[in-house]
Structures are given as structure tokens and as C-alpha cells.
Amino acid sequence: MRDATIRMARGVRLDLVHVSRWYGEGQARIAALRDVSLVIHPGDLMAVVGPSGSGKSTLLQLLGLLDRSSEGAMSVDGREVGGLDDRALTRLRLETIGFVFQRFHLLMGQTAIENVALPLEAAGWSVGERYARAAYLLDQVGLAHRMLATPSQLSGGQRQRVAIARAIANDARLILADEPTGALHSEDKAGVVALLQAMHASGKTVVIVTHDEQIAAICDRRLDIRDGLVTEATGRGRAT
Ligand code: ADP
């Protein structure tokens, strides 16, 4: 039987060197990210802040190996991802990264425990191991009593806690959250923020895209994006 519990683990290091991402060609070309050079250290808790359309989700998708840059290089723990084929990229993503989205992205027809157990199936866990792990994780996020509820029977805050349990099911060492509290009532926010902080405390690298200044304020580092240009506020995080 595999160990169901959350282990301390070293976070992921990401290096971006002159990374750009544009969409379309010629006159219709939109530069979503322009010449971003950045090091994200293992154990960073980083906020990414910027207006709508500034490139935040584009950056998160590159960091999450869901997309490839148009120019420049990125490496994960020193390993350049440009040279990996789609299969290798997918495997690295499944083994390393957990995503949390504003709109949860849960399977509506499945229970909380089924949603959390799902990524473990692709990772080759047996049914018994998957459900033991999912039950443990739901207990960790305060939902032991709601394991058999479907998302439609849960509040927004509870749904996001299910999504967070799913994000860490594979022992992800990098958590990428895109406006994780954007669809939540203020009373649900605190629980979600506390969970993201707990993941950071357990050693994971955590990157949070947010409009919420209160969330940005609890992060160690803050990137601001405007029209695809990334700047880091100095005097509070690490220089890169
Ligand atoms: P944010 O998350 O900050 O709102 P995005 O990263 O989603 O911004 O988008 C940055 C820019 O890239 C915007 O101008 C957006 O319209 C454009 N963009 C994003 N995705 C695509 C796409 N798949 N095709 C064309 N343009 C896109």
C-alpha cells in the first residue's frame, strides 16, 4: 500500500530566459508575453498581479507546461523543456505540477472523492490506494464529511478545497493557481488562502495569479504584468 499522507518535499525551480509568447501572425500578432527572464526558486510563494488581458494566464500556462513559448527558453529543475516532446512534457507535468482554477474545473457528475482520486488513476495507483489517498486529502482540506457530495451540492469554497486536494494528489511540487478565490465569497477566501499557505509551508513552490491585494500581500514575491511585460517589485522578494 502506498503512503497516503502529504510528505515534505522540495519545491520546483523554474528558469525563464528571454521568454516571449505571441498569438497569431503578421498584423494580427498579439504579444501576450514579452521577453520575460525570471527565476522562481524552490519554496517561493509568488503572486502574479495585473489587469485583465495583461498575460497572467499565458505566463501560468507556460510555467505549467500546458503551452510552449514562441521564443526563449524555460527549464524545470535545470532541465530545458524546449527539447522535450509532448509526451515527455505531459509526463513531467503530471508528476510535478498541480493546477487550481478560478472555476474549479471539477467533474460535475462525480463525487468529491472521485474527483480527487482521478489523477491517481493515470499515475497507476490501484483503486484501493487511490481512494485511501483521496479520503486522506479531503480530510486534510476539511471535507471528510462531504466526500460523497457532487460539486453541485458543495459551496464555492468547498469546491475549491476539493480542487486543491486534487491538485496535490500526485504530490505536486509546484502549485499554480489562476485566480483561485476569484469566484468565491469573501468568507470562503480565507480557507483557500490558508491551504495555499500550508502547501508553501510543506515545501512546495506556489504561484498565485490574483487581483486580490490581500492575497498578494501574504506572498513572498510579487510580479506585476502589464501588456505582457513582467516586473518585480524590489525591496521585498529576492532579486533574480
Ligand atoms: P490575463 O490572464 O492576464 O487576463 P491572458 O494571458 O489570458 O491575460 O491574455 C493575454 C493576451 O493574449 C490578451 O490580449 C489575450 O486576448 C491574448 N490571448 C490569450 N490567449 C489567446 C489565444 N489562445 N489566442 C489569441 N490570443 C490570445
Ligand code: MG
Ligand atoms: Mg487570466
